[in-house]
Amino acid sequence: MLEVSGLSKSFGGFRAVSDVSLTVDTRQIAAVIGPNGAGKSTLFNLITGHLRPDGGTVRLDGRDITGAPPYRICRMGIGRSFQRTNIFSQLTVFENVQAAFLVHHGRGRNFWLRADSLYREETAALLASIGLAAQEETVAGTLSYGNQKQLELGLALASSPAVLLLDEPTAGMSATETHETIRLLERIAAERALTLLFTEHDMEVVFSIAQKIAVLHQGHIIAEGRPEEVRADPEVRRVYLGHGLTHTQ
Amino acid sequence: MTVAASTPMLRRHALAATALRDRILSGGVPWTLVIFLLMATVPWLGSRYDTFLASQITIDALFAVSLNLLLGTTGLVSFGHVAYFGVGAYVCGILMKTYGVPFSLAFPASGLGAALFALVSGYFCVRLIKLYFAMLTLAFSQIIWAIAYKWNAVTGGDQGLPEIPYPHLDWMSSIPGCADLSIGARFYLLTLVLVAVSLAIVHHIIRSPFGRVLTTIRDNPERAAFLGINVRLYQLASFVIAGGFAGLAGALYGIFSRGVFADYVFWSKSAEILIMTILGGAGYFWGPPVGAAALVWLNQVITDYTQYWSFVLGAILLVLLFGFPGGIVGGLDMLWQRLKRLRNA
Numbered sequence: 001m002l003e004v005s006g007l008s009k010s011f012g013g014f015r016a017v018s019d020v021s022l023t024v025d026t027r028q029i030a031a032v033i034g035p036n037g038a039g040k041s042t043l044f045n046l047i048t049g050h051l052r053p054d055g056g057t058v059r060l061d062g063r064d065i066t067g068a069p070p071y072r073i074c075r076m077g078i079g080r081s082f083q084r085t086n087i088f089s090q091l092t093v094f095e096n097v098q099a100a101f102l103v104h105h106g107r108g109r110n111f112w113l114r115a116d117s118l119y120r121e122e123t124a125a126l127l128a129s130i131g132l133a134a135q136e137e138t139v140a141g142t143l144s145y146g147n148q149k150q151l152e153l154g155l156a157l158a159s160s161p162a163v164l165l166l167d168e169p170t171a172g173m174s175a176t177e178t179h180e181t182i183r184l185l186e187r188i189a190a191e192r193a194l195t196l197l198f199t200e201h202d203m204e205v206v207f208s209i210a211q212k213i214a215v216l217h218q219g220h221i222i223a224e225g226r227p228e229e230v231r232a233d234p235e236v237r238r239v240y241l242g243h244g245l246t247h248t249q
Numbered sequence: 250m251t252v253a254a255s256t257p258m259l260r261r262h263a264l265a266a267t268a269l270r271d272r273i274l275s276g277g278v279p280w281t282l283v284i285f286l287l288m289a290t291v292p293w294l295g296s297r298y299d300t301f302l303a304s305q306i307t308i309d310a311l312f313a314v315s316l317n318l319l320l321g322t323t324g325l326v327s328f329g330h331v332a333y334f335g336v337g338a339y340v341c342g343i344l345m346k347t348y349g350v351p352f353s354l355a356f357p358a359s360g361l362g363a364a365l366f367a368l369v370s371g372y373f374c375v376r377l378i379k380l381y382f383a384m385l386t387l388a389f390s391q392i393i394w395a396i397a398y399k400w401n402a403v404t405g406g407d408q409g410l411p412e413i414p415y416p417h418l419d420w421m422s423s424i425p426g427c428a429d430l431s432i433g434a435r436f437y438l439l440t441l442v443l444v445a446v447s448l449a450i451v452h453h454i455i456r457s458p459f460g461r462v463l464t465t466i467r468d469n470p471e472r473a474a475f476l477g478i479n480v481r482l483y484q485l486a487s488f489v490i491a492g493g494f495a496g497l498a499g500a501l502y503g504i505f506s507r508g509v510f511a512d513y514v515f516w517s518k519s520a521e522i523l524i525m526t527i528l529g530g531a532g533y534f535w536g537p538p539v540g541a542a543a544l545v546w547l548n549q550v551i552t553d554y555t556q557y558w559s560f561v562l563g564a565i566l567l568v569l570l571f572g573f574p575g576g577i578v579g580g581l582d583m584l585w586q587r588l589k590r591l592r593n594a
Contacts, residue, residue: 099462108483110457
C-alpha cells in the first residue's frame, strides 16, 4: 500500500532522515517509534509532500508520489494529522468538517451555492462517529486540547483517505483521553478499512494497537517487525534503556 | 448533485437556524434594505454636500469590501490594493473620455481590466507569504503609480485626465420624482445601485463553498493544503476577484470626482482603505462599509474643528485597536451579545 524506499533528507549537513525504507500493507496498523529528534516528523513530512526528499521514493499503491505537493498527495488518498494541532480555529466545529467535505467532493470552486447548506448529513454523521456531535456549534479554537485532536482526526477522515498518517495522536493527553483516543482510532480503522501509520512516544499505546513497528534512531531505521520482535531486539533495548520499554512487558 | 437537489427543505432549515446576529449584521433582508433606502433618499432630503459625502462613502464601501475579501476572508494583507482601484479608474476614464465608449461598456471593462492586472501581479504575489506578500503588492501599486504619473500620452501624466464625462442619465427623468435631480445626484443613485449589486455578489461569494475554502486558508493554510486545496490557486482567485471589484469602485470614483489623477493611485490611499477596513471591523462583512462611513464622516467633522486630522485619526485608531480589536462592528456585536445575555438571564 504505502512503500517508502531509501528516503533521505538533510538540513544543512544534519541528516535528519537517512536511507529509510518502510512498507505498510493494506489495512495494517503500523507505528514509527523513536526518541525525540529521531526524525519521525521529518519522515512524515517527506511522505506527505511538506518536505522534498534529497533521495529515495514514496509509492502509494505502486504509484510514485515522491515530491508531489501536499494538496495532490491528499487527493490521492493520504490523510494526516499534525503533531501541533492543526484546525481552522475561527470556524465552528461543524464548519471545519463541512469545509473538508466540500473540498473532498470537488465543490471548492463553486461560487453560486450556499456552503452552509451542503453535506450537512455527512458532516453530522462524521461528528457523531468521532464523538464531537455535542460541540458542533462551538468555535474550534475554543475547544479543549483533546477535542481539537478529535476534530483534526475528523478533518482527515472527511476526505475518505485510504492511508491515514497520525503524528503523535495522543501527545499532551491525559491517561483517560489517551485510552479513549486509542479505542476511537481502532474502531475507525476497522470501520473504514484504513491503513494506519502513526508516530508515538507512549510505548504502551504503540504496543497495544500496532501490528508492525519500525524504530527510528538518529534518522536510521534500526529495527522493524512485529511488536514482540521489536521488543526483543537488543539494539532497540540499548537505545531505549530507561525509556520505559521494559515496563510494558 | 444529489445533495443540492434535495436541499430546498434543508436550506430553509439552515436559514432559520442562522443566528439573529447574523441576520442583522450580514445580509438579512430588513436592515440592508432599510439602509439602502435611507441612502437613496439623500438627494431629496439632504443638501448637495450630503450627496457628495454619500457618494464618497458608497464608493469607498465597495473599495473596502473588496479589500476585506483579501484581509478578512482569505487572510492576505495587501498594502497595494489601490493599484486595482486605479487601473479601473483609468480604464473607465480613458475609454469614456478618449474613445467615447458608453458607460455601460466602460464600467464592466474597468472591472475586467483591473481583474486582469490582478491576475498578472497576483501570480507573483501569492508565491510569497505574509510581509513579503504585502511588500510585493506595494511594489506593484508603485509601478502603477509611476506609469500613471509618467505615461503622458495615455494617462495625462501629472495633469491627469480631467473632465471625464458623466454617463447619459437623461432616461432617469422618466422615473417619478427624479426629473428635477442634478446629474451629480443621478450619478449618485446609479452608483448606489451598482455598489449594492456588487456588495450582494461579494456577500454571496463569501457564503459559497469557494468562500468557505478561503476562510480555511485564512485560518490555517498548511491544514487547508492537506484537505486537498491548492492554496495558491485559491489565493490568486480571491486576489483577482478583489482586484476586479476594486476596479469597479475606481471607475465610479473617477466619474464622481470628474477626473482621474495619479494621486488616486498613490500608496497612501491603500493605507487609508486598510484603516477603514480595520476601523469598521475586518471580521465582519459590514465592517468595511461602516468603517468607510465613519472615516469619511469623521474627516468632515474633525477638519471643521482642527487641522490635525491625522493626529485625531491616529488617536482613534489607537483606542480602537486596544479597546475594540473587532472594530466598530465588532464592538457593537460584543455589546449586542451582552444585552442578549442580560435579557435571557
